[in-house]
Amino acid sequence: MSQPWTHTAAKPAYPRVDEHYVEPSWVSERLFEEEKFDGPIYDPACGFGRIIKSAQKAGLYATGTDIIDRGWPAMPWDFMQDWTRRENIVSNPPFDVFQAFAEHALTVYQKKLALIMPTARLNAARWLQLMSLRRVWLLTPRPSMPPGHVIASGGKVGGGKSDYCWLVFEHGYRGGPELKWLRKNRI
Secondary structure, eight states, X not given: OOOOOOOOSOOOOOOOTTOOBOOOHHHHHHHHHHSXXXXXXXXXXXXTTHHHHHHHHTTOOXXXXXXXXXXXXXXXXXXXXXXOOEEEEEEOOOGGGHXXXXXXXXXXXXXXXXXXXXXXXXXXXXXXXXXXXXEEEEEEXXXXXXXXXXXXXXXXXXOOOOOEEEEEEETTOOSOOEEEEEESSOO
């Protein structure tokens, strides 16, 4: 039986309007090609809806919300106050509240949870040792993840300087995480 998780991080402030960084579509498209999900996908920080579209492209039913209207046709919704059980959660959460967001998601997911995280934060994230972390997918090449307002205004995208990874949690999993590379193009 799975242990219920409680929030250990300080209560986060609401994400700033500018805490919206957008991953290129290949990041979630490749995840859905390599990581098998059983059941619907929910993205609680869906922004422009790229993860939802990638899940649908992979033949999965997917929905999403965001705390702020960023263009996806859904009412703004505060995931941190939502206790609805979700089969699978896949998201690029706000990094300034990442731990609290992840811990909350761990209380409501039923099968798999996949979150994008800056790889540089992985070493210091000791709290992950207590979680059902199954896999870490290192993204290569480094994806450029500009602020949403840059993309919305037609700004130049590229030249990212940070590395990112997918953290995939599997309900009930016990053991150490597997490390894999998720390449933009299949080899």
